[in-house]
Amino acid sequence: MPAMVTLYHWEPNANSGKPMLALAEKGVEYESCYLDLLKFDQHQPEYLRINPDGTIPAMVHGDRVLTESTPMMEYIDEAFPGPPLRPSDPRERWRMRWWMRFFDAYFAPALSMIGWSVFIGPAARQRDPAELRAAIERIPLESRRIAWRKALYNEFSEQELTESRRRVQFATGVLEAHLSQNSYICGEHYSLGDVNAFNLGYALPLSQPERCNDQQTPHIMEWLRKIYERPATRATWAKGRTQMAARVTMLERGAVKRDSGNA
């Protein structure tokens, strides 16, 4: 009997959505453990026993605990049967990893800073200030403590937000240029590169309407809509519990545009 898979995740979005969508594409059943990031479930002792860093996602497969969403997706593709999500050609696989590195190291942190300042901070700020201070003190990773402080107390500087906006604009341009020549991140084949980038960018048309739209980035829009139409994407986003995941429906062909926060 194959080992059980348990995935600890938040919304289908950013890092949590990457293994959720990869597992769905492979047709792997898993036990879903939803952690509410805004309620700091990821810093509770029961979860820290799984991932002492207190970040999500984490996946348990038999007696193995896997963290870091991008290598976790590669593990999923390698360890389970189902359609391959990585090209077998060495150059194409290099290309997939090149893009995933660009997404993880450059595009995602810039979008994340904007999302944390516009959405996460204001959403979590509704709680009792003393409770929030105690919650921040319990965060194991220094880098996450800093991110939470900045988000909760509105401490992202104008300079760093401006730089993040510039990076988002640059990365959106690079992606549009690539997709004007290629159907997917790796040429004609859907891969983990697309899984990664969809989680990062599915809400771009709402969060960055002036940069990502049918006029300026028609190839990104078409690629997002194509991925949204995949059964695995539909099934994964149906697991969302909040308005954040519900934003994906704006990729419905012919959907009316409306305003929404970044995240």
Ligand SMILES: N[C@@H](CCC(=O)N[C@@H](CS)C(=O)NCC(=O)O)C(=O)O
């Ligand atoms: N590099 C890690 C990052 C994990 C990470 O920071 N996840 C965020 C959610 S997208 C998180 O757990 N934040 C919780 C916190 O900061 O308290 C990965 O790709 O899995």
